[in-house]
Structure formats: structure tokens, C-alpha cells
Amino acid sequence: MSKTMKDRQFRPVAVPDVELGGFWGKWQDAVCQSTAETLLDRCVEAGMVRAIDVSQPSPGIVIPIQPWGGTTQMFWDSDLGKSIETIAYSLYRRPNPDLEARADRIIDMYEKLQDKDGYLNAWFQRVQPDHRWKNLRDHHELYCAGHLIEAAVAYYQATGKRKLLDIMCRFADYMITVFGHGEGQIPGYCGHEEIELALVKLARVTGEKKYLDLSKFFIDERGTEPHFFTEEARRDGRDPANFIQKTYEYGQAHQPVREQKKVVGHAVRAMYLYSGMADIATEYKDDSLTAALEALWDDLTTKQMYITGGIGPAASNEGFTDYYDLPNDTAYAETCASVGLVFWASRMLGRGPDRRYADVMEQALYNGALPGLAIDGKAFFYDNPLESAGKHHRWKWHHCPCCPPNIARLVTSIGSYMYAVAEDEVAVHLYGESTARMKLADGTRVELRQMTNYPWEGAVAFTAKPERPARFALSLRIPEWAKGASLSVNGARLDLSASVIDGYARIEREWADGDRIELDLPLELRPQYANPKVRQDAGRVALMRGPLVYCVEATDNGEDLNAIVLPRNLPAAGTTVLEDLNGAVAIDLAVEREDAQNWGKPLYRDEPAGRRPHKARFVPYHLWDNRAPGEMLVWMQVDR
Template sequence: MTEPSSSTSARFRPPAIHQVKVEGFFGTWIETLAATTVHTLLDRCIQAGMLDQIDPARPNPGLRIPFQGGNSTVSTQMFWDSDFGKSIEAASYTLARHPDPALEAKIDEIIDAYARLQAEDGYLNSWYLRIEPGKRWTNLRDCHELYNAGHLMEGAVAYFHATGKRRFLDIMARYADYLCSIFGTGAGQMRGYCGHPEVELALVKLGRATGEQRYIDLARFFIDQRGQAPHYYDAEAAQRGDDPKDYYFGSYEYSQSHEPVRDQRRVVGHAVRAAYLYAGMADVATEFADHTLTPALGALWDHLTKKNLYVTGGFGPSAHNEGLTFDYDLPNATAYAETCAAVALVFWASRMLGLGPNRRYADIMERALYNGALVGLSRDGTRFFYDNPLESRGAHHRWIWHHCPCCPPNIARLIASIGTYAYGLADDGIAIHLYVAGEASLALPGGPVRVRLETRYPEDGQIAITLLPEIPQTFTLSLRLPEWAQGATLTLNGEPAALTDQVQDGYIQLRRQWQAGDRLELDLAMPVRRLHAAPEVGANQGRVTLMRGPLVYCLEEQDNGPALNSIRLNSSGLMRCDAVDELGGIVTLAVEAVRERPDKEEDLYTTNAKDAAPVTVRAIPYYAWDNRMPGEMLVWLREC
């Protein structure tokens, strides 16, 4: 294996949560999170019994009822620490926007419980300290110990940035110090890694927040060890008396540990685990300028986006393994496309941008964000999707809670922290990846720079950017030019700016000495586009889907009546955009079509062509479906 560079210089890093104030489209969502969702998350976690499990001051919940997917009899969950960690993270991001003493007190109560739980050596895991004590580190393959640690670390970093309180951060730093002593290549250390990648991302965040390089080094260790021979999970299984071949998922492809990460070229296995791993690889590549990871990351990205990605930015069609099957397997009605997978894809894409602005990654980040991820949360902030089909006969709906409640806090923490995904900051430049209304306060070596962004995006593509450096300074401003934005125009201080020679990797690169008040106006055309699937995707042949800007559209029964598959779009029919107040003023599409009117007395199969009558159908953004009356939904539409 080639040894990575020893350099630790980063390229583009995201700003911290308190550096970006979000308004507009996502500002409205964050208001809902602050008022409703984060309270709902913490309350439902506590109602489920999570605080009973972690707090040694409470009676031990013990082993009670059968646990799905295993031989144990438990009503508690070994991954509950992760749900608390993500919920605290989401709530912390809203606290950075809206101080809420009651919410802060609730989080402090949970942190107090974790302080009481933490072992003297720093170890912190409610399952192995209260439910199955004495078994720590005996089953990294299946039991989520490091995954739980990662989400708690991310929650601690978020809470520190939001409130300035260090207690949770210090608790998790103490745990990370313990991990650094346990895992490594030294004598007596473990060369293991988690079956569910995630801790790698958290260690990088923790290292950045605390300035402790050893945490980032540990993230690199976990990446480097994965899939190495002899296989750690084989030895681990034998040590606990199990046959390594007796594995429910059969292959280590399930956890992307089937081969060393630098040898991997195909996205396989559990979708969320895959994207978390690749995000961790990208973080390590950025932090260490490790170009040995670049070929694998590029090939994995291409394999996913060119052969296995839903048009919504979701991936993983199978409920069996919550993940990948074979190339071009993209069914609609049975699509699993877990919300967490789309969220994790946003994480991965964002970290790929750490290597520099590149539309290849940012466009997919935006697609997954606005469609496959955002659909996971209802407009009122109280109900959630776990899996996300692209067609429904009317039986698929959001739920209040789930026995595996990973998706609700995951989508909440993503939306609440969206400002950190919108920008990238390097020593000599600022990149704007997402056009999120609001203001960022960023620090360059030449001094602080405020960036004011005004837009109604994604309602329209008009974006005004005002730069307010404290003193004039020279740097490169990179603006993403989405692939779908044909015919975009840009002005600088009212004068047209030529784009031809200034676009690199899909970003407009503007280098100059910036003065306070410099104003850019970017206009991205947003025509409605008809997308066709590759011929290998059999389910979508003869069908199209509609997109406008970053949004995928669908039909709902409430607007168009039942039997949505009886509708065929005219190949050259007119389309117009309307605003609909009942869904928060979103832009809907009115599209010319025909509806087949079969004779109900005809046989199931007939030689008679069906009569068809002209009709205008309404399409709404995919993220907004199932917010009104229940009914059918369809993304891929038949075309005349």
C-alpha cells in the first residue's frame, strides 16, 4: 500500500454552524425544526426509553421482548446512543439560531446522564455498560459501538459551537482519547473498525473543533485498516466462539469491508454504510492531501451516479440489505431509497468538494438534498419517511416513529446545518456550492469577509451576492453553475461578466481584489426538463420524469384523480408554472396530457386501443408529496 502524504494541509473546509445565518426556503424549514421537530425528536427518544437505558440513576431496563434481526430478547436498542447523538446535534443547530432555555435544559439533562454513565477509563456506550456489561469490543462487525461513538461526538461538537458549553465536548474528547489508546498498530492495540462506518466523520469534526490532530489520525487509521487481510471480523468471530462463515449477510460487501478501500471500485452493500465510508475517505483525502484515495473515490462516485442512482438522489433499491443489488436495478414502487442514504450522499458529496469546487459532486449533492433527503420530513415537521418509493398506490405514508428511528434526526440535522454545506472556505478562496439565502461570516488570511446572498431559489434562479470584506483583499470566488442551467448570465456591479473563460469544473472562478459592496447577480434559467432513463433501466422505458431547477416532480392523486398510470404526457405538450399556497407557495407544473378511458367491462387484455381524452395534470415537487390527503403518487410518467 502506498503511504499517504504526511501533509495535513486542507483545501476547502465547511464553515461552522454559527458562521452562517440561513433565510429563505431553508430558513422556513429551520424555523419548523426549531419550533417543532427537535422537541419532537427528543421527546420521542425519551418516550421510547432511551434515557432509561443510558442513565445509571434510573432502573436498568434489562432484556425484555424479542428484538427483530437477532437472537437476543431486548426492547432496548444497541444503536440508541446514535439516535440521541443525532437528535442533540439537530437541536444544537437550531439553538444557534434560536436560543431556547427549555430545549437547552433538556439536552443538559441528557448530557448529565452520559456523564454519570461514562466509565473511569473514558468508555461510553449505554448498551455495553448497562445491558450487556463485560462484552465491549467483542463484535465490531455487528454491534455499532464506534457508530454510536461517532454520532455522540458530532452531537457534542454541534452543542459546543451552538452554546459554548464544553461539558459534552470534554466527555466525548475523553472517550476519543480512550479510543486512541485502544485502536492502532502498536503492541496490544486493536486493528479493528466498525461494521457501520461513521466514526471517521466524527473524529475529523472533533479534531477540527478541539485542534487535536490525533483524532483525525485515528479516522485515517480506521480508513486504512478496513478490509485488510487477515480479515479482522474473521478473527473477532473466532475469538467469541462463532463461525466467521455464519454471517447473516453472507459477504463483507455488506459493510464495504470486503477489500481495502483503495482497491474498491464498485458501490456495494448497505447504502448508508457505503456513503458514510466514502465520506470518511474523502475527509481523510482532504485532511492529509492523500491522493492515493482519489482513484477509488472517483470510480465509486461514477459507479453510483451512472448506474445505481435514482433520479431523486436516493439509492439502495432493496429492503433486504437496505442497499445495492445489481447495476441499473431501479424499481419505482418497491424502491427502498432510505432517507438516511440520501442524507449520507449529501455528506459524501460535500466532502468530495473538500478537494476543490467541482460541479460533478455539487450537482448531485443538491439533487439528493432537495429530493431524496428532504422528502423524509413532513412540512409540519412531525412525520417522517424511512423508505422512499417513486410510485405509490396509496398505501405508503410518513410515520410518527419507528423501531429504528435513525432517519428523523438524520434529516433534521442535515436541514438545520444546511448553511455549512452551502460554502467552502480555503486559504485563498470562497466557494458557494448551494444557493441558500442568508449571510455568511467567513475568515480569510486577509481578514473577515461577509457574504450576503439574496434569492428565492429554488422558486426561481435569480441570485444576488454582495461581498463585504472588512478590508479590500484579493481571493478567488467560485460560484457553481449547475449543469441544467443553460444560458446563465452574470453581472458584476451592474456590468455583464463573460463566463466562457471563467468556468472551471462547472464553477465560475472570479479572482480579483474584492471591495465592500461588490455585487454579483447570477441568473440561472429554470425551464422544465423532461428526463429519460438509460435503456438499461427497464422500468422507466417509455416514461419521462419532470425536473425544474434542482427539483424532481411527481403526480399525486389529490390533484389528478386515481389511476395515475392512465395518464400519458404529450411529447410536445405545453407546461406552465403555478404557485400553490396549500403547500407553502411552492411552484407546481401544469402539463398537457391525455388520460386513457378504458371500458370497465373490457377484459384485462384486449386488442382494442383505449380511448383517450385531453387533460391538464398538475405536478408537485417530490419532496412535498404525502402532505395532504392520502392517495397515489407517480414520478415516472408515460409519454405519448
């Protein structure tokens, strides 16, 4: 157990209690104005809504069964769930009666679809009713349930409407009877984790501990022997060895979770599992889970994570390969996986603020997850390479449309990742123009207003507005990269070296209306080098400014971006505000460029290329491919 171990229980502030402006306000506007509706339109076009409408005949198998034994159609409920969740968050920001009415109609359909016993799943009620609970390893039933639960909680919080929440409580109550070690019960868990974290949300909003207990059951059972997936396959008449993913590592079910030390398998599954584990660790103050999670965190962030917070380099298993294997041009780095890393990191803060988690949360949020959405909210990246020869572009949709609603729900709920509250403590994990309303343990309401142009500028000012003067601790993250950060309260400078604990400046005092905190985070341009074991980044440098990874694009720099060479010592950088990229700060740097024009005819020769001066423009990686399409590069050549 590390020294940073905490015994507090922080919970995120509810989405409707944080109002965003500035950077995140613009992204939320894009989702509210375009993505939320687009998601529902695409779900309708794909046949998902028709599929749950019991007044229509069964859709049958619209998308063929794939070699892994299922079809993406099996998890249409999850796509609808995440879309409803996005709509819920969007309605809070931007009322949209038409969209709300469409969501209500879908919820009505789910009400009619639900079985008397509480079971609910479009595929296993309407297409393969005889397969219910037959193949938890591959069939995503509990995964779908989890996403509908998350939708239910969000829709209830945003609209006050309980119908979907009640539906999902009935389903969860039914699950409690189905799963367990009792006579006739299933001692199993889902191949694709998600239900675990969803049940925690359900427990928190309903106050029902039974849902926590079911979540904990799924986590405790995972990977134990005799192995459930093996027994289940035998019961179902399948050969357990005939598993296309070959190893239970694919779904992190190869070992009991508390024994797992290496991050393996399908990246999204891993992140969802660890998120659920972290929630249960917080809720039960379960040190054995926290210890496993700390080992896994180290494993991921020191051996398997792109500088963008992208994870899971391989398309073959949508997941992890070998340590330090981080190919840039073929990076899978699924948007959903970085969204999942944000989930996990956020939940690692449940037992107390620690920038070890929050810094990575921010890194993955800005650079791993956010690239998944175009600035107009209308197109999406599924995979996120760190280098493109010019052919990688956002999709209007995807045959497996998991990423669009995932990034959309994250963007619209970002406020709940920024602020968290424990009994007598408020933590600010992320910076951005916003106003948060919170309630302390003694019932005191506190409003915290954050004024900033972050991440473009590093000055952040807060004004506190407790309903009456109140003593509590305010913990503000000081990112590890923010060398020379400074902090003052009502004009008086604080000694950060004395007040920073686990990377957070902790200010415990009586706060009164109008108290003002000023934080300055220097946004120096930072060259970043990779461990020499990362063969794909050898001889290369990436640039970061604040939390943002930068890249070069052909539209600013012409083709052959790999011919650009940065000097060992960076020259003074210029900055330009790009209005066509949401006011992003671009960086201009005098560098050199290898000369392909005067190279001559042979492909190979005895002398390296000559060089000419080049003024390179760098833009934030998350904004690439929002202008003219072309090459893109994060890791650049550097002289050393």
C-alpha cells in the same frame, strides 16, 4: 487521477456562521418549532434517556435481539446523539431554554455514565457489559461514539458549552489506546461506519491531529487481510460463516477501501465510509483515496442512483443490488442514505469545487433527503418510493428511528453545505436566501449575503461585505442543468465560457463592501429519460425544474396516475404558487390520459385505451404526501 484533481483544502463554514431565510429558513423553522422537541420526546418515550441514567436500574433488553445478532436498542446512543446535534443547530436559530436544559441534563447523564477509562456506551455499560469490543462487526459501538462526537461538536459550536466535547475527547483518547497493531490492541474497525467522519469533525474543532490519525487508521485497516471480522468472530467463539448478511460487502469491508470500485452493501454505511474517506483524502491530500472515491462516485451516480438522488433500492440489505436495478414502487431509498450521499458529496468538494459532486449533492438534498420530513416537521419518511399506489405515508416514528434526526440535523445545518472556505477562496455550492460569515486565511472577515427565491426562481443576487477590501476568489456553481445561465459583477456581464472551471464560475478580484453579483439560472422544465438499461423506467419520462424532481399526486390529478401520457414534445407549462405547500411552484401541463371509464368490462383487450385531454398538475417530489393522501408517480408514460 482526473484532471479535476485539486490541492486546496476547503472546509465547510460552521453552522452558526450561516443564517438562512427563504426556502431553507422555513424548513429550519419547522425543525426548530416541532422536530427538535419531537425527537427528544420520542427518545424519552422509547426509554433511551432512562437507559443512560445511572440513577435508574439497567433497562435490560427492551427491544429483542434480532436475527442479525443485535437490536436497534444497541444504537440508542446514536439516536440521542443525532437528536442532540439537531437541538444544537436549532438553538442557534431559535433559542429555547427549556430544550437546551433538557439536552444539558442528558449530557450530565452521559458524564455520569462514562467509565473512568473514557468508555461510553449505554448498551455495553448497562445491558451487556461483558460484550464490550467483542463484536465490532455487528454491535455499532464506534458508530454510536461517532454520533455522540458529532453531537458534541455541534453542541459546542452552538452553545459554547464544552462538557459533551470533553466527554467525547476522553472517549476518543481512550480509543486511541484501544485500537492499533500494538500488543493487546484491537486491529479493527466498526461494521457500521460513522466514527471516521466524526473523528475528522473532532479533529477540526479541537485542532488535534491524533483524531485524524485514528480516523485514518480505521479507514486504512478496513477490508485488509487477515480479515478482522473473521478473526474477531473466531476469538469471540462465533462461526465467521454464520453472518446473516452473508458478505462483508454489506459493510464495505470486502476489500481494502483503496481497491473498491463498486458501490455495494448497506447504503448508509457506504455513504458514511466514503464521507470519512473523502475527509481523510482532503486532510492528508491522499490521492490514492481520492482516486478510489472518484471511481466509486462514477459507479454510484451512473449506475445505481434514482433520479431523486435516492440510493439503495432493496429493503433486504437496506442497500444496493444490481446495476440499473431501480424499482420505483418498492424503492427503499432510505432517507438516511440520501442524507449520507449529501455528506459524501459535500466532502468530495474538500479538494476543490466541482459541480460533478455539487450537482448531485443538490439533487440528493432536495429530492432524496428532504422528502423524509413533512412540512410541519412532525412526520417522517423512512423509505422513499418514486411511485405509490396510495398506501405509503409518513410515520410519526419508526422502530429504527435513524431517519428523523438525520434529516433534521441536515436541514438545520444546511448552511455549512452551502458555503466553504479555503485559504483565499470562497465557494458557494448551493443557492438559497442566506447570510454567511467567513474568515479568510489572512484573518479578513467576509460577510456574503445571498438574496433569492431559489429554488422556486432562478435569480440569485449576492452582496459582498468584507471588513476591508480583500483579494480572494469567489467560486459560484453553475449547475449543469442551467443552460443559458448568466452572471454579472456590479452590472458587468461575465463571459461564463471563459471563467467556469469544473462547473464553477471563479471570480478572483479585490472585493469591496457593497459589491454585487447577479446570477441567473434558467429554470426550464426538463424532461428526463433514463438509460434504457433501467428496465423500470422504460417508456417513461420524469420532469425536473432546476434541482427539483416533480411528481403527480392523486389529490391534484385523480387516481390511475399511470394512465397519464406526456407528449414527446412538452407543451408550454403554466406555473402556480401553492401557498399550502410552503409557496412551492406547481407546474400545469396539457397532456393526455388513457380512458379507463370507457374501457369496458374485460381486463385485457385487442385495442389500447382511448385517450382524453388532461390538465396535469406536477408538484415537487419532496413535498408529496403533505396534503390529501393518495397515489403518487414520478416516472410517467411518454409518447415517443
